Amino acid sequence: MLIIPVIDIRGGVAVRAVAGERAMYRPVKSIIADDAEPAAVARAYQTIFPFPTLYVADLDGIEGRGANREIHHRIAEAWGGGDVWLDDGGIDAETSHQRVRPVIGSETLLAAGNCRSHLGGEPLSRSGILSLDFHGITFLGPPELLAYPSAWPGAVIVMTLDVVGRNRGPDVKRVASIVELAGPQRKVFAAGGVRHIDDIIALREAGAAGVLVASALHSGNIKAGDLSRIAG
Secondary structure, three states: OOEEEEEEEOOEEEEEEEEOOOOOOEOOOOOOOOOOOOHHHHHHHHOOOOOOOOEEEEEHHHOOOOOOHHHHHHHHHOOOEEEEEOOOOOOOOOOOOOOEOEEEHHHHHHHHHOHHHHOOOOHHHHHHHHEEEEOOEEEEOOHHHHHOOOHHOOEEEEEEHOOOOOOOOOOHHHHHHHHHHHHHOOOEEEEEOOOOOHHHHHHOEEEEEEEOOOHHHHHOOOOOOHHHHHHO
């Protein structure tokens, strides 16, 4: 089970995501990080566990205010692990650092209005990571994206925004349904709502290959010993 810590960036600082209400996000307060500077948060994650992968959401880029490539570079330089998965609202699958792997969000494809041209081709296949974004029962993406799972790349994130940071638990049923659609040739990663190690175990049993986590790490609800038990 791949455990992937998360950094959400808004206004140049790491923020705590809650329920997808981005205008209400506030700087991270954490028992593991002294401040909300994004590179410092990346380094803080590594003090508790040797995570191989980091996920970064540049909300300024996603919301159309322009991605901050300089911050992306600082995070990648500070990250001593492997890949940095980055969603900055782009669809060109370009990166500013060799360690960075672009994530293309369904929300971004919906805003771009040209999903059909990306299905099964560039840049979706070149990116290798697709985020299927949901808020409640609403899919934040072009309907055809769910209709053609054969066009999905090798890694798919199920992002359930309304449960992020709410201490309500993940949407295990939705993750299981996407695992079934994705088929055995794709890895599915769950994002949103993880409170403790039991939630991660439930997602693993639902077929998830990994999980994105932030609040439970900053609060200490998931500790190094928990990670050693389940991460791989």
